Amino acid sequence: MYELGGVLVTRDEIKSMVRRLADRINSDYAGQELVIVGVLKGALAFLSDLMRELTMPVILDFIIVSSYGFETSTSGVVLLRKDVDVDIEGKHVLIVEDLIDTGLTLKYLKDLFWSKKPASLNICAAFDKPNRRKAPIAAEYSGISLGDDFIVGYGLDYAGLYRNLPDVRTLVEGDDAKAKSNIMQGMEA
Ligand code: IMP
Numbered sequence: 001m002y003e004l005g006g007v008l009v010t011r012d013e014i015k016s017m018v019r020r021l022a023d024r025i026n027s028d029y030a031g032q033e034l035v036i037v038g039v040l041k042g043a044l045a046f047l048s049d050l051m052r053e054l055t056m057p058v059i060l061d062f063i064i065v066s067s068y069g070f071e072t073s074t075s076g077v078v079l080l081r082k083d084v085d086v087d088i089e090g091k092h093v094l095i096v097e098d099l100i101d102t103g104l105t106l107k108y109l110k111d112l113f114w115s116k117k118p119a120s121l122n123i124c125a126a127f128d129k130p131n132r133r134k135a136p137i138a139a140e141y142s143g144i145s146l147g148d149d150f151i152v153g154y155g156l157d158y159a160g161l162y163r164n165l166p167d168v169r170t171l172v173e174g175d176d177a178k179a180k181s182n183i184m185q186g187m188e189a
């Protein structure tokens, strides 16, 4: 079984990361209305912290996605389970994600959102694993870069658990390779 490993990113580090990103977003979108779209469930904690630091007029919406087959498939399958409710045509849109791993989820979401004709579309992600990319995706607002370890907490889950942890921790297990391939099957956003 998997157990919680050590703390990789502390609450204080998360707090200053949110502050740093919010400062940039506030200055880039000053005086403009912004539609922020949280990718549930993982982005909930980050979105909740980030939105309260934003100073422009904000419209909040959510999408829900599930992703499957990261280790076995090169293309990736992303399932959209809930689309946005607001009409984003002509709006400035910021997609808020927990973590960019392969980039396949955001590749899919960017294509989907551009088809809705927003005035602008940018990505804000709390965490980034740049070494694991399969799609050429970069967040305009990127929080903390990490290695390849599977992480939980601050919205991120393993098998639905640990999203409520206030800091980010690793998962540890005896047979690391096996752990990774099991974890990557049927992963929820
Ligand atoms: P993608 O590989 O960039 O498409 O990542 C899709 C989603 O998988 C992320 O937004 C996370 O919700 C989830 N994910 C990727 N890596 C991890 C991890 O280390 N822990 C928990 N969830 C993860």
Ligand code: MG
Pocket (backbone or CB within 6 Å): 039, 040, 041, 042, 043, 097, 098, 099, 188, 189
């Ligand atoms: Mg996610």
